[in-house]
Amino acid sequence: MIGGTGYTGVELLRLLATHSAASLGVITSRSEAGTPVSDLYPSLRGSVDLNFTVPDATALAQCDVVFSATPNGIAMTHARDLLDQGVKLIDLAADFRIKDIPTWEHWYGMTHVCPDLVAGAVYGLPELNRSVIAQAKLVANPGCYPTATTLGLLPLFEGARGDDVALVDASTLVVDAKSGVTGAGRSAKVANLFSEVADSFKAYGAAGHRHHPEIWQNISSVTQQAVGLTFIPHLLPMLRGIHATIYADLLDSAQPLEAIHERFTNYYSNEPFVDILPLGQHPETRSVKSSNVCRIAIHKAVGSNKLVVLSVIDNLTKGAAGQAVQNMNIMFGLDETEGLSSPAIMP
Numbered sequence: 001m002i003g004g005t006g007y008t009g010v011e012l013l014r015l016l017a018t019h020s021a022a023s024l025g026v027i028t029s030r031s032e033a034g035t036p037v038s039d040l041y042p043s044l045r046g047s048v049d050l051n052f053t054v055p056d057a058t059a060l061a062q063c064d065v066v067f068s069a070t071p072n073g074i075a076m077t078h079a080r081d082l083l084d085q086g087v088k089l090i091d092l093a094a095d096f097r098i099k100d101i102p103t104w105e106h107w108y109g110m111t112h113v114c115p116d117l118v119a120g121a122v123y124g125l126p127e128l129n130r131s132v133i134a135q136a137k138l139v140a141n142p143g144c145y146p147t148a149t150t151l152g153l154l155p156l157f158e159g160a161r162g163d164d165v166a167l168v169d170a171s172t173l174v175v176d177a178k179s180g181v182t183g184a185g186r187s188a189k190v191a192n193l194f195s196e197v198a199d200s201f202k203a204y205g206a207a208g209h210r211h212h213p214e215i216w217q218n219i220s221s222v223t224q225q226a227v228g229l230t231f232i233p234h235l236l237p238m239l240r241g242i243h244a245t246i247y248a249d250l251l252d253s254a255q256p257l258e259a260i261h262e263r264f265t266n267y268y269s270n271e272p273f274v275d276i277l278p279l280g281q282h283p284e285t286r287s288v289k290s291s292n293v294c295r296i297a298i299h300k301a302v303g304s305n306k307l308v309v310l311s312v313i314d315n316l317t318k319g320a321a322g323q324a325v326q327n328m329n330i331m332f333g334l335d336e337t338e339g340l341s342s343p344a345i346m347p
């Protein structure tokens with residue numbers, strides 16, 4: 001694993017430590033090289049007995065799969081070497097998520113060093129791409145907001161697998177999403193200090209956030225309609241969790257909510273990590289804390305033609321490390337739920 005000291009890194013370690021088919025070979029950190037992992041994370045004492053080491057291409061090449069839990073722009077510098085040596089790569093950052101390279105370079109503010117690898121990378125949302133993930137050598141693990149949002153929207157466009165009659169007007173999508181502060185990573189600066197975020201609440205990136213093109217790409221891949229999307233992220237004073245409230249105009253305002261609910265339930269009936277709540281309920285972020293589940297509810301807002309989808313995940317689990325382990329399981333032909341079946345921690 002590259003980037004073992006970060007928040008997604010330690011979540012990967014927590015999940016992999018008890019995974020029956022995985023053994024950890026290398027856990028890198030430049031700043032903590034030589035330090036036992038359990039000195040930094042006592043939660044892993046007795047579970048992970050390795051020291052952090054500096055990133056080293058030779059050591060990484062001994063692994064079957066490398067997770068890159070690093071800031072954007074790092075995995076792309078390791079990818080070719082690893083792939084050439086037969087090592088599979090799962091990037092938790094965004095280097096391989098966006099197919100259109102000028103769009104990626106615009107939002108991420110850097111030049112892509114291996115644009116030729118992007119075309120062959122598989123976007124690692126199992127509910128959308130399971131069969132291609134199984135064959136993939138390079139997986140682009142989705143962003144946290146795009147995971148919660150895309151799972152909330154897919155059944156409105158794809159129908160019950162093969163029935164692609166859309167239920168909503170794709171030009172009217174509004175996503176009002178909130179994240180806990182771990183979404184910003186462990187190296188986040190002053191803006192994420194307890195004294196800056198506690199007892200307060202704010203939006204950010206209202207004029208544009210880099211997850212906009214990712215969500216747009218996902219929804220455009222499942223509908224012929226032109227996608228019009230407003231996406232506004234917010235920072236919540238909690239550690240983990242994402243809550244996406246998604247609004248879309250129904251194409252048929254007479255459509256009974258029960259029929260839409262049935263479509264969601266059927267769409268995800270074979271999915272181990274998507275739970276559709278009964279009508280009338282509202283999902284809570286704590287109901288998915290540290291679990292790999294995305295929990296969804298649908299409502300019709302009184303006085304409007306809007307369908308409202310509420311979707312919650314843990315940003316570090318289904319939004320990052322849990323989804324990465326799910327992808328690893330699929331890539332290696334393992335039980336997809338291996339290492340991921342613990343329910344959430346409540347309260």
Ligand SMILES: NC(=O)C1=CN([C@@H]2O[C@H](COP(=O)(O)OP(=O)(O)OC[C@H]3O[C@@H](n4cnc5c(N)ncnc54)[C@H](OP(=O)(O)O)[C@@H]3O)[C@@H](O)[C@H]2O)C=CC1
Binds near residue numbers: 142
């Ligand atoms: N936090 C979240 O909820 C989510 C995060 N992601 C994405 O996952 C990735 C990791 O996020 P997160 O764990 O929060 O980040 P953190 O900032 O918490 O951790 C980053 C890790 O990368 C290492 N690192 C930093 N720079 C380099 C470098 N140049 N070369 C090698 N290693 C480096 C750091 O260790 P050291 O500096 O010691 O080497 C550290 O271990 C990011 O791209 C993020 O956008 C995706 C979905 C959700």
Ligand SMILES: CC(=O)N[C@@H](CCC(=O)OP(=O)(O)O)C(=O)O
Binds near residue numbers: 142144180235
């Ligand atoms: C709360 C918070 O700051 N969240 C982060 C989301 C980080 C993330 O997961 O995004 P990538 O994987 O695409 O880099 C943000 O809005 O930038």
